[in-house]
Amino acid sequence: MTIKTHLKNTTVKALCESMTVRTMIQLVRECIQDYNLHEQTGFPQSISIPSADAAKQIVEDICKLKLFPQFVQLLIQAQNIGFKGRKYPIAYLSYIIHGIQTHGYVFDSENHMFIEDSNLCKSLNWGVLREGVEYNMTFLRFDIAGNSRLVRSYPEKTIKKAYQGLFAILSAAVEKRNGRVWNLQGDGGLTAFCFFRKDQSAVLSAVESLHELFLYNKLACPLNEPLKVRFAVHSGVYFFSNNMEALKKNETIKELTEIETRYTKPDSITISNKVYISIDKRMADLFQSLKQQSHNTLFNYELCLE
């Protein structure tokens, strides 16, 4: 995303009018550790940098590293909550916020973060997650039951069409709740949720997918039998990486995989206790506690008409 010149200029003015160069440096170091303003501007260490030059350089560097949304978040925080023990009224802040929204970002009030507007763009990191940084995330994993048998029993074209139908259902349910499809393998996949009511969004996506799959099986599935899918939802810490191989090593993902493979029946959804306690009661009531002694913290919803 390229930040337009007028927005950059306003941010420069806002910094100059709202804080000292020292505070600017402290603030920018929240985004870029070890940031050295003298090095960046070329001013000798012994000379103090004029406020306008400092602000201009900082905004340029922030934009170059695509950290502008995070930097605006810091400005909001400095004004509303405070920074290093003091609140800073930031000039032109409402103009800057409006400016960033016109650049395709929306403010996530739960996490106090700007994230990309999913109506305009859908990148795997929501435009803001940074490599190697720890985030609290919720994951929805799904798996097609009896994939090997299905692949042996039907022509490749038919299987591909059936699975594409399922993937379309799942992607629609996930993306409309600001989730991201991270991984679609042959027989399943993984989707991620990081922002506004992430646990609830993941569970609602799973429930909607299960219901839609039911109707898909009745009306549109090209197989001679219903496509049966297991869904599992779990949340936990994840160190974001663009390399999807990192997923396999993550503890939260490992636990999720276990919930799905060991405790979830086809045509059902299993959610962990962590997720269960944070979702709306009206949705939680749909789930029933699994009676396994070792895993009494799991909850399940099975779609079976009677």
Add this chain to the structure above:
Amino acid sequence: MDIIVFSDNKNIKKIFTKIEKSNPYKARLLPLSELKKSIRSLTQQTFFYIDISTYTEKELFGLLNLLSKADTLSFGIIDPKETVKDKALLFFKGASDYLGREQSKEEMLPSRLKNVLAFKPITKVSDRQQTRHTENAPIGSSKLPRAKNWDNIQSGSEYLFYMMFIELDGYHDIQQRVGEKAIESLLSSFQRVVENYLAHEKGRLWIWNDFGGIILFPAGNNIQGIIAACMRLMLSRRLISIEQCAQKVLLSYRIVLHMGSTIYHERGKTGRIISDAVNSLSHMGSKFARPGNFYVTDDLLSKAPDALQECFTKAGEFQDIKLFRMKLPARY
């Protein structure tokens, strides 16, 4: 074959003495008060006569208008007083026989009845059931147009429609639990949800009272998509309650899907509409349907694929219309 004679005069049955003696006909006398109720249940191979000696000409043509809409019915008129001036009009309205003053005094010959039946053959039960499974088979009146799109539907004309009744359950309770502003917001959210879920199937809100209403679908469309949309609406009630309504309530609603004809007027101009089908549907929705359930009439469900039919179970009859209820998840 059954011959039913609707008359309040017991002597009128004498006309059919010879007919009864010859196989395979069997004549039965029913009072005129049973006529309207019986029209709906005449699904067997039946021919019926109506004694109109107690009718005024205006009442008679009102009755004939009703009969002409049900094109599967075959009937004759017994007019001992010869009150009908233009007899041909009776045939234009679908009658197959006319017994005037002279014929009402005589015993009818089986040969006459054969001619009458040949004049307008009665659809056999098996044939009727087969045609139900054909995509474009008529239900109700095949004479009426089935539009595919709303563009082809004109205000003031009569069409066949798929009709859906939907209403929130227990709205008196909701009214007591939430404030006036909240209820307004809840109802407008509910209306919007219904519109959104049915828009893909060309469903249009037609009559809408505060807590529900009637939605029309042009009858030239595929019924399976409409049934599936209603099922989706049922399955999604928790998603809808959480995501679409600002109030912390768990919505419950009942749905009935039916087919019938009505004169179409735009929404808001429906005050003077008189339609048997709309009337029946409203009664099914308010008197028969249980809270939180979705019903579909036999005629419509029989046109859906087997896979969808499996999701329904028999729910009984209302005013001689067989209804099926959607099975629901154990936790719903």
